[in-house]
Amino acid sequence: MSTTLHWITLAAYVLGSLISLGFLVRQRQGLYRMGLALLWLGFGLHTLALAAAWVEGGVLPATSLRQSLDVFSWALMGAVLVVNLRLEVKILGALAGPICVLLMLAASVLPVVPSVKTAAFKSAWIIVHVISIMAGYGLLALTFLGGVLYLTQDRALRAKKMGPVFRRLPSLGRLDSLNQASLLAGFLLMTIGLISGAVYAQMALGSYWRWDPKEVWALITWLLYAALLHTRLVQGWRGRRGAWFSVAAFAVLVITFLGAGLLMPGYHSFSSMSGFGGLRP
Amino acid sequence: MKLQLIGLSHKTAPLEVRECLAPPPEAVPGELHRLVALPGVREAVMVSTCNRVEVLAATEDQADQAELIGWLCSGRGQAPELIGEHLYRYQGADAVRHLFRVASSLDSMVVGEPQILGQIKEAYRTATDAGTTRTVLNRLLHKTFQVAKRVRSETNIGGAAVSISFAAVELAKKIFDSLEGLSALVVGAGEMAELAVEHLMAQGVSKVQVANRTLERAVELAQGWGGHAISLEDLGAVLGDVDIVIASTGSPQAVITAKMARKALKARRGRPLFFIDIAVPRDVESAVGELDGCYLYDIDDLTSVVEANRAGRAVEAGQAERIVAEEVVKFMTWLAGLDAVPTISALAAKAEEIRTAEVARTLKDLSELSPDEIAALDRLTQALVKKLVHDPIMFIKGASHGKSPDTLRQQLALVRRIFNLEENGGK
Secondary structure: OHHHHHHHHHHHHHHHHHHHHHHHHHOOHHHHHHHHHHHHHHHHHHHHHHHHHHHHHOOOOOOOHHHHHHHHHHHHHHHHHHHHHHHOOOOHHHHHHHHHHHHHHHHHHOOOOOOOOOHHHHOHHHHHHHHHHHHHHHHHHHHHHHHHHHHHHHHHHHHOOOOHHHHHOOOHHHHHHHHHHHHHHHHHHHHHHHHHHHHHHHHHHOOOOOOOHHHHHHHHHHHHHHHHHHHHHHHOOOOHHHHHHHHHHHHHHHHHHHHHHHOOOOOOOHHHHOOOOOOOO | OEEEEEEEEOOOOOHHHHHHHOOOHHHHHHHHHHHHOOOOEEEEEEEEOOOEEEEEEEEOOOOOHHHHHHHHHOOOOOOHHHHHOOOEEEEHHHHHHHHHHHHOOOOOOOOOOOHHHHHHHHHHHHHHHHOOOOHHHHHHHHHHHHHHHHHHHHOOOOOOOOHHHHHHHHHHHHHHOOOOOOEEEEEOOOHHHHHHHHHHHHOOOOEEEEEOOOHHHHHHHHHHOOOEEEOHHHHHHHHOOOOEEEEOOOOOOOOEOHHHHHHHHHHHOOOOEEEEEOOOOOOEOHHHHHOOOEEEEEOOOOHHHHHHHHHHHHHHHHHHHHHHHHHHHHHHHHHHHHHHHHHHHHHHHHHHHHHHHHHHHHHHHOOOOOHHHHHHHHHHHHHHHHHHHHHHHHHHHHHOOOOOHHHHHHHHHHHHHHOOOHHHHOO
């Protein structure tokens, strides 16, 4: 069931992305609405697919890289669609759509790892931990995209050409709102995710903090985003500096998400997850 | 009589060159007097806006264009050869066409913008006050105004375009998204700056401050917009509070320096600042445009806005070009008709000269004629001559109606050759 839904979701995302790209080129409002509707449809199906996987597997479907990428693409699409409700950054469909398609394709070709049905993965704390972290990642990825768009539009404005890029990209003011909103929400969710993870670790492993590589990288990421938020709100780093900062912070986030999960040993790594029984002394 | 036009515009010369050629407004009458003092130059008008410097002159047929160029370049610290590559030079019908096109806003940065006509009217007024226009340019300029009016009413070229104002709004929207509640600062006063402010206000800009060299003018302008006036010294402090700055002073140096902008940015805590510098020479240091959070557009940068609009107006412009072409022919016919006047008077004068000479010679031989008889002889010869030259004169007059200027010129030349009028013709 979840596999079928996965492929239908992918189809909707592909179609939605193509139409959104068509809107990017032709700038027809009809294409924008159609693309957006398809992406919403895809997101709904995606949510159902993940729910089905959860039911089928018995645990939150985020125990392997395959599943994590799937959830991350869901989080990114959700962040884009929800933020777009308020701010309407029309170019985002053409940008985030293909990224989500690639993430889902990557997830599709990765090996299926049987999920672990231990009680340790069924605690409410770990559910909150994983969902908050993933939703936070999705929002912070949106901040990254917003930063890239900001830098591009800033460059277009300074080039003084008023060419196709200038006309298609949203205003700096709107991108600034996008960046601020997604950064605030993303940082909040990441904070909740880290706290709930620590609480869970105390319950399951007997200590809040174990200097696992993923934990260390997550802390570095969190501190960087805290600094980004601080410089933005207090120092007023909203222009190019802030945008570059958010791009750099996202690079560290990717290390935390992929690097610490794949390359570094520890109980957060995907390879150890399948064998993780929890509650070890 | 020959019409000559030399000049340079945003299409042919960069801002740096236009800056150094444009005389300050108060110097224009003096420049015009200097120009009509040149040999062969009879009438002159000078149009100087931030986008173009043009000199239109009615000269003797043999007047040299190099002299005009030398005059335009003299005293401006630029060698004529350097400026020469940016200059366009038109004569006769081409000069008339160029003037009509400029006035109809077909040559403007934003095609269809209405300000240029006002600027040409102003230039004409300056020239008439200076006394450097007469029959030809008076007629030409009035015709120009009519043509511009005709283009405006018969085509839709004016559409939505309002040049600088249009560009300013477009750019401000890409920076601030919505202009609702923003505040603007106007430095210096000028028609273009005023228009820009009005457009920004129409889009939601709610607060306007005005800084000007003379405070009275600043207060006057500020009152019109419900804003308030500040002195130029307070500029630095105000930059921290405003979002859009429109600079258009006549100051030879920059009024807004990078140092001022940097200080303002600190106070703004990341809110961007948008500078529109429509002054020539420029009012805002170019380094300001490189600061994070500062966006600076000078008059040349605004050209690009046009490109987006131009396509839609191409059709209207084509129609306008047809009107211009038609009016050029009409005017050139009139101008050529003007050339017929000296030929007619020369013919009449020559005939009268022959008659009086012949009558005098005859009277010498016929000494016993009574005064009545002498008067009769005079009447007879007068009638003879009059009847003889009547047809050629009617031919010349007839030629100046509805014939092309070239045909008319040829016919006039023929008449002059037949009656051997060469030497008197040019006078």
